[in-house]
Amino acid sequence: MGSRVWSYAEPAYDLTAQQQTPYADAVYAHAKTDQLSLMVPGHGSSKGSAATALDSFFESEITDYDLPLMLDGVDLGPDSPLVHSRKLAAEAWGADTTWFLTNGASQANRIAAIAVRGLGKHILMQRSSHSSFIDGMLASGLSPSFIMPNIDHDNGAAHGVTPQALEEAFANSTEQIGAVYVISPSYFGATADVAALADIAHRNGAALIVDGAWGAHFGFHAELPESPARLGADLVVSSTHKLAGSLTQSAMLHLGKGEFAERLRPLVDRAYSMTASTSSSSILMASLDIARRTIATGYDDITKSIQIANELRDRLRADPRFGVLCDTFEGYDDIVAVDPLRIAIDVSKLAQNGHWVHNRLLKKHKVYCEMSTATVVVAVIGAGAHPDIDRVMSALDECAQAAGLLGDNPTAEKAQLPALPDAGKLAMLPRDAYFAEIETVPAAEAVGRISVDSLASYPPGIPNVLPGEVITEQLVSFLTAVANNPNGYVRGAVDAAVSHYRVVKE
Numbered sequence: 001m002g003s004r005v006w007s008y009a010e011p012a013y014d015l016t017a018q019q020q021t022p023y024a025d026a027v028y029a030h031a032k033t034d035q036l037s038l039m040v041p042g043h044g045s046s047k048g049s050a051a052t053a054l055d056s057f058f059e060s061e062i063t064d065y066d067l068p069l070m071l072d073g074v075d076l077g078p079d080s081p082l083v084h085s086r087k088l089a090a091e092a093w094g095a096d097t098t099w100f101l102t103n104g105a106s107q108a109n110r111i112a113a114i115a116v117r118g119l120g121k122h123i124l125m126q127r128s129s130h131s132s133f134i135d136g137m138l139a140s141g142l143s144p145s146f147i148m149p150n151i152d153h154d155n156g157a158a159h160g161v162t163p164q165a166l167e168e169a170f171a172n173s174t175e176q177i178g179a180v181y182v183i184s185p186s187y188f189g190a191t192a193d194v195a196a197l198a199d200i201a202h203r204n205g206a207a208l209i210v211d212g213a214w215g216a217h218f219g220f221h222a223e224l225p226e227s228p229a230r231l232g233a234d235l236v237v238s239s240t241h242k243l244a245g246s247l248t249q250s251a252m253l254h255l256g257k258g259e260f261a262e263r264l265r266p267l268v269d270r271a272y273s274m275t276a277s278t279s280s281s282s283i284l285m286a287s288l289d290i291a292r293r294t295i296a297t298g299y300d301d302i303t304k305s306i307q308i309a310n311e312l313r314d315r316l317r318a319d320p321r322f323g324v325l326c327d328t329f330e331g332y333d334d335i336v337a338v339d340p341l342r343i344a345i346d347v348s349k350l351a352q353n354g355h356w357v358h359n360r361l362l363k364k365h366k367v368y369c370e371m372s373t374a375t376v377v378v379a380v381i382g383a384g385a386h387p388d389i390d391r392v393m394s395a396l397d398e399c400a401q402a403a404g405l406l407g408d409n410p411t412a413e414k415a416q417l418p419a420l421p422d423a424g425k426l427a428m429l430p431r432d433a434y435f436a437e438i439e440t441v442p443a444a445e446a447v448g449r450i451s452v453d454s455l456a457s458y459p460p461g462i463p464n465v466l467p468g469e470v471i472t473e474q475l476v477s478f479l480t481a482v483a484n485n486p487n488g489y490v491r492g493a494v495d496a497a498v499s500h501y502r503v504v505k506e
């Protein structure tokens with residue numbers, strides 16, 4: 001099941017060392033020195049109105065901690081506190097090297113897509129990737145062949161890739177593949193067999209990238225799946241701000257250990273420079289340092305989070321109006337472990353759809369869930385967070401009463417939502433389509449044409465069509481329905497209603 005047996009007493013890293021936060025301490029020490037700033041950031045210049053406005057909004061001296069880069073004793077040189085903090089992070093996640101990022105796991109995905117181009121042009125990738133990996137692929141000119149994940153069509157959920165599907169993709173490929181890209185865990189907490197996937201990739205001469213954006217907390221508790229870097233992944237994309245507790249937009253990229261990782265190291269270094277700001281936020285990076293210490297030393301807090309999540313699941317199972325999606329996971333052979341901190345609430349028995357429930361939860365009850373599909377509302381609990389589930393259950397109860405049961409109202413709106421569309425045929429290389437001469441056509445005329453855009457319905461942001469793919473009727477009706485939904489939005493669309501598409505000119 002991808003997890004190992006260990007306890008707070010014997011983590012896979014040096015627990016005493018993990019108590020330190022060298023970079024955050026250095027930022028703090030610098031903030032407390034008596035200084036006169038004649039440099040950026042502009043708000044720091046003797047605390048003028050800009051600093052006062054920010055400090056008062058945040059009700060803290062936040063601007064004191066917003067430091068420029070290249071400060072002696074903070075981040076300058078090969079032995080800086082920043083370097084020490086990155087080493088502690090690498091050790092905690094089982095990586096060889098870790099980069100601190102201030103533009104999300106989106107940046108990590110772009111770095112990965114650019115770096116692996118150095119191993120070869122051809123990659124095998126899970127079709128349900130996040131749009132940021134596609135963007136990186138367009139920049140680097142990778143040529144992808146897609147592997148379909150297992151898909152739960154009833155619930156609009158893309159799961160993972162099986163080792164067997166990867167073996168077959170290698171067997172069917174006529175090109176030398178440089179890298180494989182998979183997502184684990186999925187938006188629904190389904191975790192793939194990373195160890196087996198790494199083994200297959202390596203045997204076929206390719207590196208394995210795992211987009212573990214949603215699994216940044218993995219590896220820090222016996223009941224959580226293992227950190228992908230410890231299972232043989234060469235690059236791990238990690239959205240630390242998601243469930244591992246750092247500030248929004250802060251993230252990490254981990255380089256694994258071994259031959260492929262070694263080949264990737266200089267490529268990642270260069271791709272990092274290409275994608276990083278030259279003014280990375282010290283506040284975001286300090287938050288990474290602090291979050292790492294908290295999660296690496298907070299076993300008991302995580303235990304409590306898992307207990308709360310388990311109790312929520314049990315209460316949902318006991319209520320005939322609800323269910324939990326992970327109870328259907330047995331039927332999917334890609335899933336070898338499940339993230340216990342993700343609760344996909346099955347609302348399919350209600351006469352309203354998941355988006356309606358999601359919306360009512362937040363508007364009427366101020367209970368904010370991560371995402372919804374037609375049948376499911378997905379809640380997540382941060383590792384170490386302890387939310388009040390009585391409040392969640394009473395809000396759900398009110399929603400269920402307001403919605404009624406589907407059996408009593410068969411013409412309910414939910415029946416009209418289309419299913420997740422299948423991918424159209426890849427008719428052109430994504431990069432060639434992206435840079436082709438384009439025209440904009442109304443949705444009805446776009447069917448059968450080649451998209452130049454990557455269009456992704458949010459949530460969850462998985463592209464439904466890629467540059468180079470043929471636009472299908474199923475896609476057009478799906479994206480129109482998402483755009484018309486109060487919680488939906490389509491990233492990359494010409495207009496909010498997705499009434500037009502950019503296509504390759506004929």
Ligand SMILES: Cc1ncc(COP(=O)(O)O)c(C=O)c1O
Nearest residue numbers: 103104105106130211213239251
């Ligand atoms: C699978 C996956 N990868 C990458 C990302 C990008 O993460 P970030 O929001 O940290 O840029 C997301 C965001 O939701 C994601 O779901």
